[in-house]
Amino acid sequence: MLDRTPSGTRDVLPDEMRELRALMERVRAVFEGAGYGEVYTPALEYERTFARDGARVSSPYRLFDEHGNVLVLRSDMTVPIARMVGSRYATAPTPLRFCYFAHAYHGVRPQRGQSRELLQAGVELIGSAGPAGTVEALTVLCDALDAAGLENYRVGVGDVTLYPALLESLGVEAAARERILAELTSGDFVGVEHELAQLAVSPADAELLLRVPRIRGGAEVLEGLDGPLEQAGAGMRTLLGLLQPRTARRVIFDFGLLHNLGYYTGAIFQVYDPAYGVPLGSGGRYDDLLGEFGRPLPAVGFALDVERVHIALRAEERSRV
Amino acid sequence: MLDRTPSGTRDVLPDEMRELRALMERVRAVFEGAGYGEVYTPALEYERTFARDGARVSSPYRLFDEHGNVLVLRSDMTVPIARMVGSRYATAPTPLRFCYFAHAYHGVRPQRGQSRELLQAGVELIGSAGPAGTVEALTVLCDALDAAGLENYRVGVGDVTLYPALLESLGVEAAARERILAELTSGDFVGVEHELAQLAVSPADAELLLRVPRIRGGAEVLEGLDGPLEQAGAGMRTLLGLLQPRTARRVIFDFGLLHNLGYYTGAIFQVYDPAYGVPLGSGGRYDDLLGEFGRPLPAVGFALDVERVHIALRAEERSRV
Numbered sequence: 096m097l098d099r100t101p102s103g104t105r106d107v108l109p110d111e112m113r114e115l116r117a118l119m120e121r122v123r124a125v126f127e128g129a130g131y132g133e134v135y136t137p138a139l140e141y142e143r144t145f146a147r148d149g150a151r152v153s154s155p156y157r158l159f160d161e162h163g164n165v166l167v168l169r170s171d172m173t174v175p176i177a178r179m180v181g182s183r184y185a186t187a188p189t190p191l192r193f194c195y196f197a198h199a200y201h202g203v204r205p206q207r208g209q210s211r212e213l214l215q216a217g218v219e220l221i222g223s224a225g226p227a228g229t230v231e232a233l234t235v236l237c238d239a240l241d242a243a244g245l246e247n248y249r250v251g252v253g254d255v256t257l258y259p260a261l262l263e264s265l266g267v268e269a270a271a272r273e274r275i276l277a278e279l280t281s282g283d284f285v286g287v288e289h290e291l292a293q294l295a296v297s298p299a300d301a302e303l304l305l306r307v308p309r310i311r312g313g314a315e316v317l318e319g320l321d322g323p324l325e326q327a328g329a330g331m332r333t334l335l336g337l338l339q340p341r342t343a344r345r346v347i348f349d350f351g352l353l354h355n356l357g358y359y360t361g362a363i364f365q366v367y368d369p370a371y372g373v374p375l376g377s378g379g380r381y382d383d384l385l386g387e388f389g390r391p392l393p394a395v396g397f398a399l400d401v402e403r404v405h406i407a408l409r410a411e412e413r414s415r416v
Numbered sequence: 417m418l419d420r421t422p423s424g425t426r427d428v429l430p431d432e433m434r435e436l437r438a439l440m441e442r443v444r445a446v447f448e449g450a451g452y453g454e455v456y457t458p459a460l461e462y463e464r465t466f467a468r469d470g471a472r473v474s475s476p477y478r479l480f481d482e483h484g485n486v487l488v489l490r491s492d493m494t495v496p497i498a499r500m501v502g503s504r505y506a507t508a509p510t511p512l513r514f515c516y517f518a519h520a521y522h523g524v525r526p527q528r529g530q531s532r533e534l535l536q537a538g539v540e541l542i543g544s545a546g547p548a549g550t551v552e553a554l555t556v557l558c559d560a561l562d563a564a565g566l567e568n569y570r571v572g573v574g575d576v577t578l579y580p581a582l583l584e585s586l587g588v589e590a591a592a593r594e595r596i597l598a599e600l601t602s603g604d605f606v607g608v609e610h611e612l613a614q615l616a617v618s619p620a621d622a623e624l625l626l627r628v629p630r631i632r633g634g635a636e637v638l639e640g641l642d643g644p645l646e647q648a649g650a651g652m653r654t655l656l657g658l659l660q661p662r663t664a665r666r667v668i669f670d671f672g673l674l675h676n677l678g679y680y681t682g683a684i685f686q687v688y689d690p691a692y693g694v695p696l697g698s699g700g701r702y703d704d705l706l707g708e709f710g711r712p713l714p715a716v717g718f719a720l721d722v723e724r725v726h727i728a729l730r731a732e733e734r735s736r737v
Contacts (some may be wrong), residue, residue, distance in 0.1 A: 098503040098709060101487055103685050106500045107454025109514070116454065135439065137421050137533050138489075138519060139461065139477075156460075158479050166422050168459075179427045182419040193430070198459060205482060211459050278557060298649025388419060 103211030111405075115214070118405055119196055121242040122216050129235045131194035131218045136175035138198065139166045144178050153173040155202035168200035170239045172357070173381065173396055176219045183389025189222025189392060196401070210402075217378070217398035224393040225380055229362045230337045232378065232395045236364065239399065240375075248375065249312075250345050251365040252334070253352025255379065259329040261307060264323040265300045275405055279308055280353040308351030316348050324350075334362065358384045364397055371375070372411035375403045424524040424532030432726075436535070439726055440517055441536050442563040450556045452515035452539045457496035459519065460487045465499050476523035489521035494679070494702065494717055497540045503710030510543025517722070531723075538699070539720035545714035546701055547651070550683045551658045553699065553716045557685065558663045560720065561696075563663055565729055566592060571695065572632075572665050572686040573655070574673025578648040578698065582628060585644040586621045600629055601674040629672030637669050645671075655683065679705045691731035696724045 100106060107115065123133070140167040145154060154167035168174055172195045184191055196216050203209040214416045220228050223313055233250065240248050258279065271294060278286035287308065291301050307324065310316050316334055320328035331348055338346065354363050354377060363379030378397025385392040421427060428436065444454070463486040466475060490496055493516045505512055509567050524530040541549050554571065561569050579600065583593045586697035592615060598693055599607035608629065612622050628645065631637050635656055641649035652669050660666065675684050675698060684700030699718025706713040 098499060100499075101460050101462055101481055102483075104458030104460055106458070106496075106504060107456040108504065109455060112454045112456055132432060133433045135428040135433055136426070137425030139422050139425055139521075139532060141420070141422055154478050155482075158477050160422055160532075161476075161524065162423075164422070175427075178419060178421075183427060183429065200460075211460060211481075346502065350735070385687070 099213065102205070103209055115401060115405055117303065118243055118408070119216060119401060121244070122399070122401075125239040125242045126194035126216075127231055129192070129218075129231075129238070130222075131192040131235070133226050134176065134179065134193050134195055135197060136169070136172065136179055136195075138168055138200075140175055140178070141165070142167045144416050145170065146265070146353045147175055148181040149343070154200060156200050170201060171199050171398065172197055172215060173219060173384070174219060174222075176396075177381075177384045177388050177394070180221055180385060180392075181390045185390060188261065190228070191221040192218065194218045199280065199398075201365075211226070214401040215398040216404075217376075217396060218336060219394060219396035221385060222392045223395070224382070225361055225395070226334045226337055228395045229334055229380060230342075232397060233334075233338060233346070233364065234342050236366070236376075236378065236399075237345050240366065240404070241341075243404055245404065246411055248345065248366055248368045248407070249347050251347050251349040251352050251367060252331065252361050253349045253369060254327045254330065254361055254366075255353060255359040255363045257350055258308060258353065260323045260327070261304065265296055265304065266401055267294060267296065275304075276353065279351065284308070291383065309346060310350035311397065315352070330362070354379065362395070366397075366399065368407040368411070370384065370414055371403065371407040373403060374400075375407055376400055422532065423526070424530055436722060436726055439506070439564055439656045439729070440722060442565070443709060443720070444515070444517065445562045446539075446556065446563045448540055450539075450552075452509075452513040452541075452556070455497065455500065455514045455516055456675070457490070457493065457500055457516075458520060459489055459521075461490055461499070461565060462486070463488045466491065466495055477521050492520050492719065493518055493536060493538060494540060497542075497717075498702075498705045498709050500716070501542055501706060501713075502711045506711060507721055512542040513539065513548070514542070514703040515539045518718075525602060535722040536719040537725075538697075538717060538723050540715060540717035542706060542715040544714045544716070545657045545703070546716070547658055549714065550655055550701060551663075551720060554655075554659060554685065555663050555668070557687070557697075557699065557718050557720075558657070558666050561666075561687065561725070562662075564725055566689060566725065567666055567732055568691065569666065569687055569689045569728070570668050572668050572670040572673050573652065574670045574684050574686075574690060575648045575682060576674060576680045576684050577682060578645065578671055579629060579674065580617065581644045581648070582625065582680035586617055586625065588615060588617065588625075596677070597674065600672060605629070631671035633685075634666060634668065637671070651683070675700065683716070687720065689719075689728040689732070691735055692724065692728040694724060695721075696728055697721055 110370045154170040158166050199213050199215050203211050257282040291304050317328045317332050334353035358381040359379040360382040361380040365373040365377045376399035381396045432434040456729040474489040479487050479491035520534050520536050524532050541553055596611045612625050638649045638653045681703040682701040686698045687696040697720035701716045703714040
């Protein structure tokens, strides 16, 4: 054990580190060029900063300071930056633009190859509501991935309120809604189907509930929606209309996109690359989070997993040879 | 509490972050130009990696993984890099040259203004014995501080074996030696005096023990030494003779220099600047550490506290206005 790093962690040796640095410098140039100032927040935060409303994802890494306060390793940079804005930018004019290059710490399940320590590159745009703020975030995201050198990435865009609203409109009770959303968040469609089979809804409604999370595609999937889907579809059409062509061509609307971070309130993103089978990053709107830190402002942001982007880049390069 | 960072930590806002990035880039250029490849090791390590021989300083930040193993936040980068060399460079030709820009985590005592999280820039030169390896480390150290833009810094150079050898040669028993060394490490000369007063040594020896830790200066302090001091003095003279003038003019020999890291074995360094009253960094030889990780090699390294170097730079700039 003496010679090993903890499971889910690893050493980065010089050849790889040089490539990661170069990648981060290209991304940083995009972030800073778009007006995002780099910040660093402590890796350790009071547990209450991350956990106070219960809905938010906390850190599995808890420890104590010398006063007995519970500290946690940050699980993302969005919550610390919201805290920072509440205290250090309490009266600053908006919008505020911040970026970061920092590690976040996640729990891992054994044997899944998950990372305990993630190197993230991200931005937070605070004080700019949707759709304009969302358009800016998506533009910076795609410009950063372009600068990184990725050629075939796509950005899935969904709405975190879409499926819950659909469930509610069909009269699905709260407890069942939560179970179904949990299955969907973990991408378990069999589990979703199992839950839906137990609902007291018409076969047509059950079919709708099963079909909607699989809706995925370009502008065409936004047409002909009705009921609770119409509003989300209209929002996505507006967003698409505001994107520049270079960004719009990267977007895939994904009605099944959900996220396990409790703070998202509207549009959410997930970055994919066909060369690598796992998401390279994610983001979305979190219009209620800043209010918890005393500065109620709409906000949107994203985080890229730098090491995954690097793997996707190398996989793309290999596929081009 | 929700709005605050844990005591001993802070948010770094964009204006400062931009300066820290620029400072690190200048230092990185020196490290890489001298052949040091940047590495990153996990912030979390198994506790045994840091603590297995008892003498080594461990981390106050302990937590558990999902298997019940005790993890710690790294308290420096030297031990993780020694672990990495033992496993990933087990048969690589030497010398090995690594650098890093990473955070380390220290315990803090309340109300002392100490940092829980330190941004360190450092190098490790592995497989190069003293004095040649020590000369290279001191040269890279001074070149990095020059590139950072510091004008008035000095590097205190001592020998961690000097005072213990003196105590032993005068017949001071082990328990008293440890108490005296602890007082000296914490810089408490009154405590040293108090301990010396209780020793069964001659007044001349007591005077010598009190005088030696205060010896501090240029080449002149290395002359006319005898007894157990002669060997350390000769080593320091050899070192001085091998340094280029631009490095030699920065060096101050300091016979009272000790360090609370248990792994140092010979020459140790500490960086000062008259514009800022705390050490900006430290380092030294650790010729026995690599052997604990299966690759017995002499080694030397140093770590700069990037934020302290930045404060000293700004203090120097202010004093020049």
